[in-house]
């Protein structure tokens with residue numbers, strides 16, 4: 025086990041930021057920590073890193089109790105914080121060299137690691153630039169290089185793709201996969217469910233300081249009641265027909281979204297066939313009809329009552 029967090033409680037005066045939070049991370053995982061704004065993700069990460077004092081609970085990293093002075097453990101950890109945290113008065117290369125130098129004493133090895141980190145984030149054309157001359161996406165890449173240059177075995181990435189263009193986003197996501205393939209375990213927080221679905225081997229959903237559920241995206245989707253949604257646009261449908269539609273087997277709810285009717289089904293077979301029969305029997309005309317499997321956002325909505333990006 026690379027990280028083990030048990031019953032973590034953190035209070036800021038009367039506010040409970042972490043409420044008996046639990047998390048376990050195995051070697052080789054890309055673990056996604058997802059939750060709405062203010063649910064406690066950053067507090068959890070900062071507690072694990074021993075950057076914050078907490079009120080109760082246990083934290084082990086690499087099988088050892090984590091303390092502010094656990095330098096042997098910290099050497100094996102890389103952190104890419106939510107806010108770009110680099111020195112404005114150092115160039116790209118000097119920044120990476122500074123952060124790498126905090127953990128790597130050997131001069132030659134440090135030089136090699138800095139070069140490799142620059143290659144990794146593809147900032148070779150910018151090594152003499154100061155951060156303020158870099159675009160948002162390039163700054164994020166520099167932030168990542170500073171966090172990973174010392175080749176840590178465990179990497180925390182806190183929303184690394186916020187406010188970056190699509191090209192830099194793909195670059196960053198591929199980079200995370202690459203780091204994982206090279207042997208790093210990753211803990212990744214994001215607001216972008218599609219990203220989590222793309223790269224995470226397992227996801228923990230947090231809300232109000234608690235870990236609600238954990239599993240692969242497939243496992244999480246299997247936990248919710250909705251198993252299928254059919255989106256249809258009917259011509260001139262009456263409210264009473266929509267009410268009647270609720271008697272189709274396995275229909276659990278019907279929502280209107282503009283012109284679309286979103287018909288939600290719980291587990292069951294032949295949902296589309298049953299709906300088509302209903303359409304025929306009731307002489308309904310439609311311009312759109314397609315089936316969707318539940319998304320992570322549906323899981324989120326059902327578990328927390330709100331979307332991730334509320």
Ligand SMILES: Nc1ncnc2c1ncn2[C@@H]1O[C@H](COP(=O)(O)OP(=O)(O)OP(=O)(O)O)[C@@H](O)[C@H]1O
Nearest residue numbers: 036039040041059060061062063064065066067068
């Ligand atoms: N230093 C602090 N003093 C008081 N309250 C704080 C402090 N830091 C965080 N909080 C509160 O603790 C709760 C958890 O905050 P935290 O930053 O951990 O959430 P988060 O999930 O990382 O949010 P986001 O997705 O917005 O970054 C929030 O209600 C926040 O307002």
